[in-house]
Amino acid sequence: MDEVFKALADASRRALLDRLHARNGQTLTELCDGLAMTRQAVTKHLAILEAANLVTTRRHGREKLHFLNPVPIHQIGERWIRKFERAKLTALGDLKKRLEDSDD
C-alpha cells in the first residue's frame, strides 16, 4: 500500500498512468514521446510504477509494452479513501460545533 502511495506522489508518474489510461499497451519510447525527460528517467518511473503493481509489462520482440493495472488504485479508493468519507458528515458536525464554541 505504501509503495502505491509513494508511486502516486510524483506528477510525472501520474502523467504516465494518464497516458496508459488514454491508450493502454504503449511501448517505452511511445511513453517518452513529447515528455521533457530522458528515456532513462521514464524507465525509472515505470520501474517504480511496476514495483507498485500499477503497471504490468510484456515483451513483444524488442519492444516492451506497458499496461495499466487499475487494481491498486481501486484498493486505495476502497480501503483508504472510503474510511475518511464516513468522517465527512461528522466533520461537518464538528465544524458547526467549533463555530458555536468560538464565542467563549
Place this chain on the structure above:
Amino acid sequence: MDEVFKALADASRRALLDRLHARNGQTLTELCDGLAMTRQAVTKHLAILEAANLVTTRRHGREKLHFLNPVPIHQIGERWIRKFERAKLTALGDLKKRLEDSDD
C-alpha cells in the same frame, strides 16, 4: 492536488490522519504521544498536511488543536480514482485479449 498526493505519500503522515480520524481536535503533544519521533518531526509533518489542506488548526490558549479536513481526500477519490475505476472493466477485456494473443 499534487500537494495532497505528496502529503499522503508518507506513512507517518497517514498515521497522523488516522489518529485525527479516530479522535479529532487533538493537540500537538497528544499527536506525538507514543510515536517514535520527536515533537519537531511531527510538527513538520503536520505543517505539510496543513499546507495540503488535509488538516486545519485552531489555537486554544497555548495549545494548538488539529482537525482533519477530509475534503481533499474526497476530491482525490472523485476526481482521480473514479477516472481509473471506469478503466477497470475495459482493462479486464484487455487482459483477456492479451492472454488470447500470447499464443502467436
Place this chain on the structure above:
DNA sequence: ATGATAGGCAACCAAATGGTTGCTTGTCAA
C-alpha cells in the same frame, strides 16, 4: 512572580529522489 507546560524557530545531517550522461545488449530489417 516563577516554574512548568505547549509550542515555534533554525541549523544541521544522512538518506532518498529525480534526473542526467555514457555505454552495452538485444532484435529487427535491408
Place this chain on the structure above:
DNA sequence: TTGACAAGCAACCATTTGGTTGCCTATCAT
C-alpha cells in the same frame, strides 16, 4: 550481416526529504 532501433545498466549529481538537536517564546497555574 550490418546498421538502425528499442531497451537496459551503471555511475554520477543536485535537491528534497525526514529526521535530529538546541534554544527561544508564550501561556497557564501556583
